[in-house]
Amino acid sequence: MAASITRIGLGLGLSCSSNLSKPLHPSQPSGFRLKMTASVEKKNYTLQKSEEAFNAAKNLMPGGVNSPVRAFKSVGGQPIVIDSVKGSHMWDIDGNRYIDYVGSWGPAIIGHADDEVLAALAETMKKGTSFGAPCLLENVLAEMVISAVPTIEMVRFVNSGTEACMAVLRLARAFTGREKIVKFEGCYHGHADPFLVKAGSGVATLGLPDSPGVPKAATYETLTAPYNDISAVESLFNSNKGELAAVILEPVVGNSGFIPPKPDFLEAIRRLTKENGALLIFDEVMTGFRLSYGGAQEYFGITPDLTTLGKIIGGGLPVGAYGGRREIMEMVAPAGPMYQAGTLSGNPLAMTAGIHTLKRLKEPGTYEYLDKITGELVQGILDAGKKAGHAICGGHIRGMFGFFFTEGPVHNFDDAKKSDTAKFARFYRGMLEEGVYLAPSQFEAGFTSLAHSSEDIQKTIAAAEKVLSKI
Amino acid sequence: MAASITRIGLGLGLSCSSNLSKPLHPSQPSGFRLKMTASVEKKNYTLQKSEEAFNAAKNLMPGGVNSPVRAFKSVGGQPIVIDSVKGSHMWDIDGNRYIDYVGSWGPAIIGHADDEVLAALAKTMKKGTSFGAPCLLENVLAEMVISAVPTIEMVRFVNSGTEACMAVLRLARAFTGREKIVKFEGCYHGHADPFLVKAGSGVATLGLPDSPGVPKAATYETLTAPYNDISAVESLFNSNKGELAAVILEPVVGNSGFIPPKPDFLEAIRRLTKENGALLIFDEVMTGFRLSYGGAQEYFGMTPDLTTLGKIIGGGLPVGAYGGRREIMEMVAPAGPMYQAGTLSGNPLAMTAGIHTLKRLKEPGTYEYLDKITGELVQGILDAGKKAGHAICGGHIRGMFGFFFTEGPVHNFDDAKKSDTAKFARFYRGMLEEGVYLAPSQFEAGFTSLAHSSEDIQKMIAAAEKVLSKI
Numbered sequence: 001m002a003a004s005i006t007r008i009g010l011g012l013g014l015s016c017s018s019n020l021s022k023p024l025h026p027s028q029p030s031g032f033r034l035k036m037t038a039s040v041e042k043k044n045y046t047l048q049k050s051e052e053a054f055n056a057a058k059n060l061m062p063g064g065v066n067s068p069v070r071a072f073k074s075v076g077g078q079p080i081v082i083d084s085v086k087g088s089h090m091w092d093i094d095g096n097r098y099i100d101y102v103g104s105w106g107p108a109i110i111g112h113a114d115d116e117v118l119a120a121l122a123e124t125m126k127k128g129t130s131f132g133a134p135c136l137l138e139n140v141l142a143e144m145v146i147s148a149v150p151t152i153e154m155v156r157f158v159n160s161g162t163e164a165c166m167a168v169l170r171l172a173r174a175f176t177g178r179e180k181i182v183k184f185e186g187c188y189h190g191h192a193d194p195f196l197v198k199a200g201s202g203v204a205t206l207g208l209p210d211s212p213g214v215p216k217a218a219t220y221e222t223l224t225a226p227y228n229d230i231s232a233v234e235s236l237f238n239s240n241k242g243e244l245a246a247v248i249l250e251p252v253v254g255n256s257g258f259i260p261p262k263p264d265f266l267e268a269i270r271r272l273t274k275e276n277g278a279l280l281i282f283d284e285v286m287t288g289f290r291l292s293y294g295g296a297q298e299y300f301g302i303t304p305d306l307t308t309l310g311k312i313i314g315g316g317l318p319v320g321a322y323g324g325r326r327e328i329m330e331m332v333a334p335a336g337p338m339y340q341a342g343t344l345s346g347n348p349l350a351m352t353a354g355i356h357t358l359k360r361l362k363e364p365g366t367y368e369y370l371d372k373i374t375g376e377l378v379q380g381i382l383d384a385g386k387k388a389g390h391a392i393c394g395g396h397i398r399g400m401f402g403f404f405f406t407e408g409p410v411h412n413f414d415d416a417k418k419s420d421t422a423k424f425a426r427f428y429r430g431m432l433e434e435g436v437y438l439a440p441s442q443f444e445a446g447f448t449s450l451a452h453s454s455e456d457i458q459k460t461i462a463a464a465e466k467v468l469s470k471i
Numbered sequence: 472m473a474a475s476i477t478r479i480g481l482g483l484g485l486s487c488s489s490n491l492s493k494p495l496h497p498s499q500p501s502g503f504r505l506k507m508t509a510s511v512e513k514k515n516y517t518l519q520k521s522e523e524a525f526n527a528a529k530n531l532m533p534g535g536v537n538s539p540v541r542a543f544k545s546v547g548g549q550p551i552v553i554d555s556v557k558g559s560h561m562w563d564i565d566g567n568r569y570i571d572y573v574g575s576w577g578p579a580i581i582g583h584a585d586d587e588v589l590a591a592l593a594k595t596m597k598k599g600t601s602f603g604a605p606c607l608l609e610n611v612l613a614e615m616v617i618s619a620v621p622t623i624e625m626v627r628f629v630n631s632g633t634e635a636c637m638a639v640l641r642l643a644r645a646f647t648g649r650e651k652i653v654k655f656e657g658c659y660h661g662h663a664d665p666f667l668v669k670a671g672s673g674v675a676t677l678g679l680p681d682s683p684g685v686p687k688a689a690t691y692e693t694l695t696a697p698y699n700d701i702s703a704v705e706s707l708f709n710s711n712k713g714e715l716a717a718v719i720l721e722p723v724v725g726n727s728g729f730i731p732p733k734p735d736f737l738e739a740i741r742r743l744t745k746e747n748g749a750l751l752i753f754d755e756v757m758t759g760f761r762l763s764y765g766g767a768q769e770y771f772g773m774t775p776d777l778t779t780l781g782k783i784i785g786g787g788l789p790v791g792a793y794g795g796r797r798e799i800m801e802m803v804a805p806a807g808p809m810y811q812a813g814t815l816s817g818n819p820l821a822m823t824a825g826i827h828t829l830k831r832l833k834e835p836g837t838y839e840y841l842d843k844i845t846g847e848l849v850q851g852i853l854d855a856g857k858k859a860g861h862a863i864c865g866g867h868i869r870g871m872f873g874f875f876f877t878e879g880p881v882h883n884f885d886d887a888k889k890s891d892t893a894k895f896a897r898f899y900r901g902m903l904e905e906g907v908y909l910a911p912s913q914f915e916a917g918f919t920s921l922a923h924s925s926e927d928i929q930k931m932i933a934a935a936e937k938v939l940s941k942i
Binding site: 054085 | 597
């Protein structure tokens with residue numbers, strides 16, 4: 001208690017040193033007796049500059065941000081404005097340092113601002129950042145992606161996950177000649193109209209049912225099923241015989257929080273799609289190069305027909321990609337008639353960042369390391385949560401993790417929604433003050449990197465223990 | 472003739488020095504008499520490395536490219552693979568140098584790989600290339616865009632023109648509660664399904680009517696009219712009373728080749744939309760910061776409700792944006808319910824490139840200079856074309872230009888399609904060999920930059936004269 005008063009006192013600029021050595025009232029339970037004689041070393045945790053900058057931003061950009069989740073709406077508190085990142089750390093413009101478990105939402109898997117990547121970028125940029133024409137670096141990254149991801153025989157680079165998913169949808173429809181698709185509730189595949197149906201990520205975070213401005217005509221062919229529910233999918237196939245172009249899913253959900261597939265779920269979807277002449281599309285924008293060098297498909301040994309990628313393959317610059325079976329990809333213009341274009345697609349700077357990032361990931365030990373530290377992290381959080389009496393569950397696969405403030409298990413978005421989001425918000429803000437930056441939403445997965453040290457993990461667990469005992 | 476034989480001879484590695492001093496046959500018209508006694512200084516124009524690289528690429532990416540127009544399908548010949556760019560020049564991987572009039576399709580308006588921009592990028596990147604959270608640089612670029620573009624009161628940054636246009640469409644529908652839109656034939660607004668109707672750019676280049684994989688449900692509410700045809704638009708408004716959400720157009724067409732609006736056309740569209748409660752959307756992805764610091768809207772004195780931007784504002788990195796009236800933009804999540812997100816949106820590296828590019832453009836004299844050199848350029852091409860007896864027309868506005876191999880005038884896509892595209896292809900390939908890189912399609916505009924010198928312009932005109940006299 002006194003500790004909180006002290007902090008608030010300092011925050012408000014009040015002098016309160018006289019309170020420090022005063023014992024708590026004798027009537028207080030002995031477990032609560034704190035002797036506050038140590039000098040106060042607590043740093044001033046201020047977000048004043050962030051507040052000014054963010055207030056200014058709200059006049060310039062909708063909600064003050066260029067992507068909704070950054071506005072902290074579901075966790076409350078002052079959104080922080082970032083000054084710099086390096087390795088596993090992040091500094092806001094008030095000078096506060098955080099251990100970062102968002103990693104720019106995935107790209108920073110080898111650590112932020114990696115020296116080797118930066119050196120390569122500095123070198124490449126002298127030759128220009130964009131040509132609008134073919135360059136050799138596109139070939140290099142294409143080869144790396146094709147040799148890494150088991151089912152990708154041919155790949156097209158674009159500028160974002162959103163672009164990749166909207167293109168792969170058009171391609172699936174072009175290839176099969178069908179129009180209906182199946183997606184799963186709480187999964188997010190970028191913001192093209194047909195995907196804004198029971199979408200995850202920021203849509204879930206803001207509690208939006210659908211987005212206004214999306215015509216029914218754009219979504220009536222998007223059928224949805226709960227994640228991990230094989231019979232629901234069988235049902236959809238039965239009542240839409242010969243009409244389903246594809247099933248698209250996150251092979252491990254990250255956009256409703258972290259939800260792994262049940263054993264046999266992916267296998268069943270593969271079987272159903274094959275039997276019905278529909279394509280299986282893995283949206284590996286999050287899981288690609290994160291669960292394994294070959295992505296979720298390699299990790300689980302499943303063979304989708306098409307795959308989307310993003311985040312990591314841009315190494316911190318905007319890149320997306322879609323790829324898969326050659327005969328399908330050959331339908332894409334200019335090889336085939338399905339149109340998709342992009343001025344900055346395949347630009348040499350972004351290719352460079354991707355190439356050097358993948359190079360590092362390919363080194364032996366990468367995914368073992370991620371598995372180890374992330375496992376420790378999640379176990380530490382879960383243990384701390386349970387010890388403090390919270391209903392909490394969670395898990396990880398290699399460098400991707402998550403936890404929910406609910407008893408669990410969480411197998412789908414409805415389960416995830418049972419989470420105590422108010423508690424998550426308190427946890428979130430508490431951790432922020434302890435110097436740990438998590439995703440500001442219960443419905444987003446967490447990410448670690450090769451730059452996260454054991455020390456980072458231990459500090460995080462210690463912070464979690466502290467915060468979890470207070471919320 | 473002898474000159475051609477010489478070049479072919481060199482290209483084939485044949486010795487042909489004995490032909491050089493041989494006069495043409497006396498029966499040839501005297502105007503054709505060339506004395507070829509000068510020693511051959513022609514360099515070996517080879518594209519061998521480009522050929523190898525491109526052939527390899529065709530196995531990796533659809534058509535060997537990440538954007539269709541780069542494959543040279545409508546002009547023929549070997550697509551060139553770029554090694555580097557600087558200022559107004561481009562080098563392919565065979566070491567051939569070109570004066571570049573594509574400028575990466577618009578972004579390179581202050582010249583490729585500008586030293587000041589590169590220095591700023593090198594500095595910024597040390598603090599990280601992407602945060603996934605707010606940063607001050609977003610505020611800076613937002614302020615610059617808002618103060619530059621007359622009707623933009625609030626702006627959202629995205630990762631491409633395609634993302635900007637698809638978002639602005641959803642926003643227009645959300646704001647008006649209506650669904651139908653009007654676009655113009657031959658205009659291109661990125662590749663979201665609803666826009667792939669009589670689209671320009673690569674769709675026109677490849678001669679695609681629609682793209683397969685686009686459901687009719689996605690396009691039946693996209694009504695089209697010929698550009699510059701006010702009565703066609705009036706007609707659409709009359710037969711769709713109260714149903715039109717917006718009219719979207721390129722205020723100067725670039726994606727069917729360069730087609731300016733007729734006097735009063737934009738004014739009429741503004742009047743019609745206002746009278747009917749529809750929004751007017753200017754797609755200034757090409758024209759923004761190119762026709763004027765305030766874009767086409769400033770140049771023509773028009774007030775659209777919403778505007779899309781791209782290319783130049785990324786300064787060579789992937790950036791798009793949409794903005795406009797505050798009350799409309801406040802509908803965008805998280806300020807409002809219309810969903811749109813992006814992991815890499817507003818990343819500090821891209822913001823830096825945009826900021827420094829706009830800074831340079833804002834300096835006095837920019838648009839006067841672009842106007843002057845581009846005017847000279849176009850006049851030179853047209854004069855050369857007419858002198859050589861070709862049907863040719865064209866024009867420019869500041870740093871944007873184009874020409875068509877047709878009598879003209881060209882006021883819309885149908886007019887543009889009358890062009891002799893076979894002749895354009897021959898012209899294109901001839902110019903390439905003369906060291907001039909144009910857009911490899913009759914249906915794309917050309918772009919100049921502050922780095923294009925008078926010498927570059929004169930060389931281009933001389934090359935054009937040479938090529939036009941032979942095709």
